[in-house]
Amino acid sequence: MTKAEFLQLLRDPDICKEIFEIVKKGGKPTVEPTKFTSIGGKLKHMYPNAVAPQQQSTPQPSQPPTPKPTQSQQPPPQPSQPKPAQSAQPNLSSIADKLKFLRGHINKIEDEKIAAEEAAKAAEAARSPAEKFTVVLQKRCPICEKNSRVIKPKARLNVEKRDLDYCVHYKDFNPYLYTIFACEHCGFAAEEKKFSGVIPNKTKESLREFLKQNDMKLPFVEERTSEDGLSFFELAILFSELTDQSKGRQAILNLNAAWLCRCEGLPDREREFMEQAAEDFAVALDNERWPINGISDDMATYLCAAIYFLLKDYDSATKWLGRTMNNATLRTTAPKLFEQARDIWQEIKRITKA
Ligand SMILES: [Zn+2]
Known part of the structure; x- marks a missing residue:
């Protein structure tokens, strides 16, 4: 029986009554201890000393039989010495003592359970937001075509509120830090849709050449700071300018970077990104085909x-x-x-x- 099962048994008033009856009767087993036909039987088996302190001469079924020494191995007779105590359990001479012992044992199990729950809660609280809310995936970089680690927010996040420009605030976490996927080998960075999508061969070639001559690679970190997150946005905007030159995409990237700043409490940087987003949207609305990235x-x-x-x-x-x-x-x-x-x-x- 596990601790949890034992605790469950002791929460039942009928079982507690049964324990009391067992204790009152001196705890003499009425059934074979190994064939439990009732909860009382199980308890009697678990606490033979608590319920039957007078039964010392009764052989304990759980103890293995002691092999008898042979004639040649028999030790010489020793003067009789006081026997050491059989167990650390107290001598339970009255019903009150027996109940006190049982209650003490129950309290000990409950204390252990509470301590285990508190330790689990402390371990959960000690996890960083990145550990709690993101996963590390392997993605094939569309430029260098090597597998790279990328970080992605988990799907289920608790929404706290939405702003007029669709910035969503989440409880205890800022997913905009992780909007940009980046290749840890060549440094290419883009939003997930672009990173996972198809890039024309000609664009790939020109970007590979550019990355050979310019080391744009940022180190892979599982937990991004606001500066890390903004650097990845700036890289993604630069790569858009070097490749598709889509002002619509750049407007969306700038707006997402502004949301990152808003959630991180960086109002001056937020303002810069918002102004750039509005300018880019205006140009794109007059010159580009929509929808762009689902907008x-x-x-x-x-x-x-x-x-x-x-x-x-x-x-x-x-x-x-x-x-x-x-x-x-x-x-x-x-x-x-x-x-x-x-x-x-x-x-x-x-x-x-x-
Ligand atoms: Zn790459």
Whole structure:
């Protein structure tokens, strides 16, 4: 029987009553100790000394038989000496003592269980956020084609709140530190979708040449600081400028870097990345094909408005809100987006009138 099972037994009032009955009767077994037909039988087997202190002459079934010495091996007779105590258990001479002994044993088991639970909690608390919330995977680098370790946030994170520009705040963890996958061999860095996607051969060749001449490699670390996270974003933006030159992608990378700063409490850096994101979105909306990385042009237009609103540039925000709300089909194609734009519009009216 395990400790947990024993504890469970002792929580049952009927079993406790049975223990008491056993103790009251002197604990003499009524069944073969090894064939447990009842809980009482099990307990009697487990605590023979506690329930039957007067039964010392009764052979203990759990003790192996002592082999009898042969004639030649028989030792010479020794003067009789006092026998040492058979066990460390106290001499339990009364029912009160027996119950006290049992209760003490139960308390000891409970204390051990509590200590084990507390040790497990302390070990969990001592784990770093990276250990708790990220996993290390092997991914094939699209440029050097070697397998590299990359870090990815675990799927299930507890959301605390969402901002107007879709920055999501999570409990005890900032996943934007790990948005960028980076190759530990050649230094190529990009968001997961780009890192795992197909890159044209011509682009690969030119990037390989660039990386040969410029060591851009950042060391692999399992736990990224805010500076690590921002350096990876800056690398990913640089590689986008060197390859696809997509302002839409760069806008999204800048916005994600701004979210990293917001969650890390870096307002000045956040502002820089947000301003760059809004500029890049504006260029991309006029020149590039959408959707980009799952973001539609309507969403990008709304994001421009939300970014300027958060930057307290209400004139620019109003301009982009007008573009969003003048879209005749948005109310039916993306009603939630329309409502969010209308809410910001009303909030700007309230602020500017005050
Ligand atoms: Zn590589």
